[in-house]
Amino acid sequence: MIEFADVHVRLGRRDVLRGITASLPERRVGVVGANGSGKSTLARLVNGLALPTSGSVTVLGMDTRRDGGRIRRGVGFLFTDPDAQIVMPTVAEDVAFSLRRKRLARAEVERRVGEVLARYGLADHADHPAHHLSGGQKQLLALCSIMVLEPDLLVMDEPTTLLDLRHSRQVAALLEEMPQQVLVVTHDLPLLAGFDRVLVLDEGRVVADGAPAEAVAHYRALMA
Numbered sequence: 001m002i003e004f005a006d007v008h009v010r011l012g013r014r015d016v017l018r019g020i021t022a023s024l025p026e027r028r029v030g031v032v033g034a035n036g037s038g039k040s041t042l043a044r045l046v047n048g049l050a051l052p053t054s055g056s057v058t059v060l061g062m063d064t065r066r067d068g069g070r071i072r073r074g075v076g077f078l079f080t081d082p083d084a085q086i087v088m089p090t091v092a093e094d095v096a097f098s099l100r101r102k103r104l105a106r107a108e109v110e111r112r113v114g115e116v117l118a119r120y121g122l123a124d125h126a127d128h129p130a131h132h133l134s135g136g137q138k139q140l141l142a143l144c145s146i147m148v149l150e151p152d153l154l155v156m157d158e159p160t161t162l163l164d165l166r167h168s169r170q171v172a173a174l175l176e177e178m179p180q181q182v183l184v185v186t187h188d189l190p191l192l193a194g195f196d197r198v199l200v201l202d203e204g205r206v207v208a209d210g211a212p213a214e215a216v217a218h219y220r221a222l223m224a
């Protein structure tokens, strides 16, 4: 459950979000809107990477202003650019790095890493240099590094931007399967088809909120 209560965000001299109020219990929540409408800022509010100037954001029952650290341990955040998330030389080492704070036995780390790489189709690349992967494979690697931590909630900022149609469909199928709640910021309108709810942002406000077909139609009209 994600709850925005009259959230305003002012960055520099700009009102980036202007009074967002929404309770989001749905499993698949999409956010669309024009460039600069405030989508990434909204996503960053969910794990306390951005804080409201006024109003409050409650995630997993905690206030992001007070409990940012605990919230970040429960919320996986996937950025657009997977290169920004790759920190270790090989694919398997990169996923294992996510588990460093768990103090697990080496065999258990290997088991979990092997399992997640197999689930996301990267098992054959385990010992390959992470930076040699294709853009789509890097995006899947970034997802593995998050999912190995079994987050309670996943936030994705334009996860399919770099992906070809096949990898975009793979990400869509993975989103469909995941038991966790997922909030996805995207310009990829077909990705939203199976979602439970879609918010449309315009100049920092929610201007449509509902089932994907209606929300996307509203967005298309706005962009016309």
Ligand SMILES: Nc1ncnc2c1ncn2[C@@H]1O[C@H](COP(=O)(O)OP(=O)(O)OP(=O)(O)O)[C@@H](O)[C@H]1O
Pocket: 011, 012, 013, 014, 016, 033, 034, 035, 036, 037, 038, 039, 040, 041, 042
């Ligand atoms: N640190 C900052 N200081 C000042 N303005 C900022 C800052 N970060 C973002 N902004 C501005 O806030 C507005 C919203 O940015 P945001 O990245 O949330 O939009 P977005 O909807 O995700 O855009 P895009 O689709 O282009 O990624 C933009 O006009 C941006 O220039």
